[in-house]
Amino acid sequence: MPIDILMPALSPTMEEGTLSKWLKKEGDPIKSGDVIAEIETDKATMEVEAVDEGTLAKVLVPEGTENVKVNTPIAILAAEGEDVSKAAAGGAAAPAPAAAPAPAAEPAPVAAPAPAAPAVAAAPVAVTVASDPAIPAGTEFVAMTVREALRDAMAEEMRRDPDVFVIGEEVAEYQGAYKITQGLLQEFSADRVIDTPITEHGFAGLAVGAALAGLKPIVEFMTFNFAMQAMDQIINSAAKTHYMSGGQLGASIVFRGPNGAAARVGAQHSQDYAAWYSQIPGLKVIMPYSAADAKGLLKAAIRDPNPIVFLENEILYGHSFEVPKLDDFVLPIGKARIHKTGKDVTIVSFGIGMTYVVKAVEELAKDGIDAEVIDLRTLRPLDIDTVIESVKKTGRCVTVEEGWPQGSIGSEIAAQLMEKAFDYLDAPVLKVTGKDVPMPYAGNLEKLALPNVGEVIAAVKAVTYR
Amino acid sequence: MAVAKSQVGSKAASTEGRKVAASRAAKSPATSKSSASKSAGGAKAAIADFTKEQELAAYREMLLIRRFEEKAGQMYGMGLIHGFCHLYIGQEAVVVGMQMAIRTGEDQVITGYRDHGHMLAAGMDANGVMAELTGRRDGYSRGKGGSMHMFSIEKQFFGGHGIVGAQVSLGTGLAFANRYRKNDLVSLTYFGDGAANQGQVYESFNMAELWKLPVVYIIENNRYAMGTSVVRSSAQTDFSKRGASFNIPGEQVDGMDVRAVKAAGERAVAWCRAGKGPYILEMQTYRYRGHSMSDPAKYRSKDEVQKMRTEHDPIEQVRARLIDKKWASEDDLKAIDAQVRDIVNHSADFAQNSPEPDAAELWTDIVR
Numbered sequence: 001m002p003i004d005i006l007m008p009a010l011s012p013t014m015e016e017g018t019l020s021k022w023l024k025k026e027g028d029p030i031k032s033g034d035v036i037a038e039i040e041t042d043k044a045t046m047e048v049e050a051v052d053e054g055t056l057a058k059v060l061v062p063e064g065t066e067n068v069k070v071n072t073p074i075a076i077l078a079a080e081g082e083d084v085s086k087a088a089a090g091g092a093a094a095p096a097p098a099a100a101p102a103p104a105a106e107p108a109p110v111a112a113p114a115p116a117a118p119a120v121a122a123a124p125v126a127v128t129v130a131s132d133p134a135i136p137a138g139t140e141f142v143a144m145t146v147r148e149a150l151r152d153a154m155a156e157e158m159r160r161d162p163d164v165f166v167i168g169e170e171v172a173e174y175q176g177a178y179k180i181t182q183g184l185l186q187e188f189s190a191d192r193v194i195d196t197p198i199t200e201h202g203f204a205g206l207a208v209g210a211a212l213a214g215l216k217p218i219v220e221f222m223t224f225n226f227a228m229q230a231m232d233q234i235i236n237s238a239a240k241t242h243y244m245s246g247g248q249l250g251a252s253i254v255f256r257g258p259n260g261a262a263a264r265v266g267a268q269h270s271q272d273y274a275a276w277y278s279q280i281p282g283l284k285v286i287m288p289y290s291a292a293d294a295k296g297l298l299k300a301a302i303r304d305p306n307p308i309v310f311l312e313n314e315i316l317y318g319h320s321f322e323v324p325k326l327d328d329f330v331l332p333i334g335k336a337r338i339h340k341t342g343k344d345v346t347i348v349s350f351g352i353g354m355t356y357v358v359k360a361v362e363e364l365a366k367d368g369i370d371a372e373v374i375d376l377r378t379l380r381p382l383d384i385d386t387v388i389e390s391v392k393k394t395g396r397c398v399t400v401e402e403g404w405p406q407g408s409i410g411s412e413i414a415a416q417l418m419e420k421a422f423d424y425l426d427a428p429v430l431k432v433t434g435k436d437v438p439m440p441y442a443g444n445l446e447k448l449a450l451p452n453v454g455e456v457i458a459a460v461k462a463v464t465y466r
Numbered sequence: 467m468a469v470a471k472s473q474v475g476s477k478a479a480s481t482e483g484r485k486v487a488a489s490r491a492a493k494s495p496a497t498s499k500s501s502a503s504k505s506a507g508g509a510k511a512a513i514a515d516f517t518k519e520q521e522l523a524a525y526r527e528m529l530l531i532r533r534f535e536e537k538a539g540q541m542y543g544m545g546l547i548h549g550f551c552h553l554y555i556g557q558e559a560v561v562v563g564m565q566m567a568i569r570t571g572e573d574q575v576i577t578g579y580r581d582h583g584h585m586l587a588a589g590m591d592a593n594g595v596m597a598e599l600t601g602r603r604d605g606y607s608r609g610k611g612g613s614m615h616m617f618s619i620e621k622q623f624f625g626g627h628g629i630v631g632a633q634v635s636l637g638t639g640l641a642f643a644n645r646y647r648k649n650d651l652v653s654l655t656y657f658g659d660g661a662a663n664q665g666q667v668y669e670s671f672n673m674a675e676l677w678k679l680p681v682v683y684i685i686e687n688n689r690y691a692m693g694t695s696v697v698r699s700s701a702q703t704d705f706s707k708r709g710a711s712f713n714i715p716g717e718q719v720d721g722m723d724v725r726a727v728k729a730a731g732e733r734a735v736a737w738c739r740a741g742k743g744p745y746i747l748e749m750q751t752y753r754y755r756g757h758s759m760s761d762p763a764k765y766r767s768k769d770e771v772q773k774m775r776t777e778h779d780p781i782e783q784v785r786a787r788l789i790d791k792k793w794a795s796e797d798d799l800k801a802i803d804a805q806v807r808d809i810v811n812h813s814a815d816f817a818q819n820s821p822e823p824d825a826a827e828l829w830t831d832i833v834r
Contacts, residue, residue, distance in 0.1 A: 242833070
């Protein structure tokens with residue numbers, strides 16, 4: 001029976017890619033292990049190896065095709081002894097399990113119900129944030145991924161200030177494990193884009209020392225899971241020195257990298273540290289959702305004289321958003337963004353949590369519930385005033401985040417609303433969070449462990465008594 | 467980076483002495499050490515003699531640290547100093563000798579929590595240090611740091627760190643900044659035999675040699691990590707060899723002899739300034755007091771302490787040479803003693819009379 005060769009997923013979060021090159025042509029014999037094609041994702045170019053043997057009967061997806069979804073049949077392989085032309089005409093009845101381990105029933109086994117990347121997120125109602133710099137009329141907006149926004153932010157700040165440098169694992173020659181530092185080595189040289197050994201505790205401490213001496217390091221953690229190795233330096237050395245020195249000395253440093261669950265990488269690589277870092281006086285903590293916020297806030301973070309924890313998300317890296325095309329787009333740290341105005345309920349979220357909210361809000365609108373959505377953007381200092389003002393109007397609040405429930409950002413907001421806006425509340429504040437379990441590996445369990453759109457909708461209906 | 471312009475009180479003379487020493491160090495060729503070697507161990511190796519001025523400066527500096535620490539211990543007992551207080555008594559030759567080998571106010575210094583001696587040797591004001599110990603507003607950190615957390619940008623002293631070993635990565639970062647700025651400054655990164663077993667020390671060694679960072683790692687081996695002796699805690703007790711697997715040269719130094727310290731410090735600093743990377747100095751020293759004020763030090767015998775005090779005391783060694791060479795009379799030394807006691811007593815008065823920090827200080831200096 002002919003075998004379908006499927007578009008493979010070459011990384012945990014890959015949803016689609018470009019089939020850049022066929023290295024075999026129709027009629028070529030294929031042996032298992034042969035490199036048959038090259039695939040380009042937003043992160044890298046990778047080779048596709050054949051699993052099965054036979055003859056390449058038909059190429060279904062020509063080279064140069066973009067946005068080929070994972071698990072799409074890209075070619076048909078005639079098994080040994082099969083009629084090649086017949087195989088090419090008929091195709092395979094079902095994907096051969098040997099060629100593609102991913103089950104066909106379930107679309108791409110990605111944990112978060114993330115929109116297919118790079119999809120331009122549904123344009124929110126344009127709400128201006130009073131504290132954000134006014135964007136001049138006629139400013140051009142360009143679609144940009146979060147990944148590109150982060151890279152541009154670093155590159156712009158490195159051009160502006162020679163004391164800014166990037167240090168971390170695979171940031172230079174490899175161009176970034178998640179390709180966030182792509183091109184920086186070429187522009188700024190190895191003096192300023194520095195590959196480290198795998199030694200988080202040591203290089204975080206080294207960078208803090210360099211910051212104490214007046215430089216402005218950007219420390220990339222390949223993921224924040226590995227920053228636990230460096231936690232002491234981030235908190236005891238970076239966050240506390242300014243206070244302990246009576247204001248004499250401080251560290252202007254950014255610790256950045258992907259945070260939280262990616263997809264199917266298990267408990268040790270899927271933790272959201274938002275609440276942990278947000279507890280530390282002396283740190284500022286930023287967790288952007290959109291590309292514009294990622295760019296404007298990373299630029300602000302690099303200029304800020306304080307230690308900053310900048311929490312990114314691997315799944316969001318490939319998402320596109322409209323970003324104003326300005327020479328120097330810097331956003332204020334510590335100000336929430338009203339993503340959408342509404343009158344019935346306040347939904348507070350940040351980072352990837354926003355992806356659930358954006359979808360839920362569309363569904364809620366169909367039921368006549370007009371939600372106001374606040375994207376916190378910064379978790380410390382927490383812009384509770386914006387939340388309170390909204391709750392004064394709506395009387396109801398739901399928080400959404402991927403982190404664990406106990407001591408979560410939502411817990412903090414609930415407590416502060418009780419203290420400061422109790423008389424305005426018409427319902428208890430509800431939290432939608434990740435479940436109180438280490439992240440499981442199995443696809444179905446991982447889905448259950450994370451929040452979902454249904455939970456957001458249910459929480460909103462509960463507080464609006466629908 | 468500006469050279470410190472003002473010197474505190476009567477410290478000017480000794481600082482001059484340091485400058486002379488530093489300029490000499492710059493001229494002396496770097497002694498190439500391709501691997502760890504034992505060069506000291508008993509001050510038997512040929513050590514360049516100090517000039518009269520150097521001996522007097524070293525004597526005075528070491529005495530200041532000793533008297534200051536004795537006073538701090540006394541004030542702790544009186545309930546004027548609280549919390550952790552780690553005294554440096556016995557180890558004075560290490561910081562004083564090393565400081566003579568560097569450019570004060572330009573080269574960086576960083577250490578752990580047994581830090582009062584390092585601060586005084588770096589030329590920080592005794593009043594400000596003592597007032598920090600009493601938690602008052604005129605302390606270096608305005609009373610918010612305490613014994614383990616003081617800093618001086620003017621003297622390029624970067625603390626004062628309470629987590630064992632953390633300063634090793636930080637000090638490596640200070641050296642990184644020097645290399646980044648392409649200057650010829652050196653980071654003196656001090657830590658103890660206890661910290662030498664922390665993982666981040668080796669992460670730092672690796673990067674320092676890989677990137678040829680100008681850092682002198684000074685391991686103050688005072689034989690006890692809190693109450694655990696080096697033989698009970700360390701598989702390799704020759705700390706000068708701890709950089710061997712990273713190709714970092716190291717030396718064991720008689721840390722009770724200020725001349726040996728200075729000479730080794732000059733070799734190490736010259737190595738770093740020449741762009742050859744890091745250098746390790748194991749200072750074999752001894753602390754007379756417990757780990758902290760609350761430590762009765764029952765893990766060692768009184769005889770052991772007494773033997774070190776009578777046979778190896780760093781201050782007595784200098785004192786004996788000064789008398790022996792007739793560079794100073796008993797009266798001359800008494801005069802220095804009186805001068806030092808004045809500074810220390812004044813700092814104690816100052817630290818008790820300085821007001822507590824304003825309550826509003828609770829909320830300042832968190833972010834800037």
